[in-house]
Amino acid sequence: MKKTIWIVLILCMSINFTLIGQKSIKPDTLFTTDHFTFHNNKWMNLHHFFYEQASHGQKKHLKDDGVNFINTNDSLAVEQLDNNAKEIFLSSVSFYKKNVINQPLLIKSGRILKWLQQQPYNKIADTTYSSSFTNVLNTLEPIYSKYFWERHKTQNQLLLDRFKNTISANEKYVIKKLENLSGNQWSKVVRVDITAYGNWASAYSPASDNIVVSSMDSLMHSTLFVEFVFHESSHLLFDRSSLFRKSLFQISKETNIKYPRNLWHAAMFYLSGLATKEALGNSNIEHDLIMDKKKVFESYYKNEDFRNILKTYYNSKIDIKECSTKLLELKIS
Secondary structure: OHHHHHHHHHHHHHHHHHHHHHHHOOOOEEEEOOOEEEEOOHHHHHHHHHHHHHHOHHHHHHHHOOOOEOOOOHHHHHHOOOHHHHHHHHHHHHHHHHHOOOOOHHHHOHHHHHHHHOOOOOOOOOOOOOHHHHHHHHHHHHHHHHHHHHHHHHHHHHHHHHHHHHHHHHHHHHHHHHHHHHOOOOOOOEEEEEEOOOOOOOEEEEEOOEEEEEOOEHHHOOOHHHHHHHHHHHHHOOOOOOHHHHHHHHHHHHHOOOOOOOHHHHHHHHHHHHHHHHHHHOOOOOOOOHHHHOOOOHHHHOOHHHHHHHHHHHOOOOOHHHHHHHHHHHOOO
16 A cells, blocks of 8 residues: 555656646747757747837848848738738837837847746736737737748748757857856856847847847858857856956056957957857858958957957967956057
């Protein structure tokens, strides 16, 4: 009898642990690794789609950079909406213009995005950010689901499927390298939201443990996607508590050299690019850095001394203090 009771208890515990594990995986999860979870969330996609419809910021920036925006026939779908759906669509775009796009995605929207990520699949009851915002989202949901979501969802899945194994195979190497370079430790699993549309840069970090990457940017369908995942997540390492940023700040005070606001970020961009390039090179995969292809922080990247100092630091030939001193002495603005 006692043996039977113990067997039942063990089975119940096993079932319970299984259910706990299942609850920890959100229904929008596409793929998980030791350091990342990748998501294809409808509300996140809807929000970024209408943000772009109202602002045209991403398309304009890509066009200015000579980068193709992948055509999924969304404009044609809008034209083919019936009168009622088109009226709702256009009034919602107007709502976004008046009430939402004045909050830049990168700066003020982190809490809103985390809120969207937690909402039920088809209808939102929570009115935390105003009943009008919730009503607009709920009114848009059936239109977005019927005319746009399937294409966006498929596009996002295709992007991840192409590179998920590459990320999984190289994350340990790259993150360990970036931990050493930043003087900080990886502390969280980072959520990566793949959305059809994104901000002007096509990838950003609304929070240190959350990345948003756009699948409509044609350049993302290359190893740049891999680097963006590692770069954006390295904000978790190169925060104000990191030895790297502390060193720059301290040397700036000691030498009375002005600390350029973007220096740490440009350095992080280059170092994460080098780590990605090295890891992919170990698998004979060619890679061009984001700073080169996307023209990011050009005044830094085009400076040969800047690149050489960081390469020397990357290869452990100078310490963090010497690296900081040399970078500050460049006085790049």
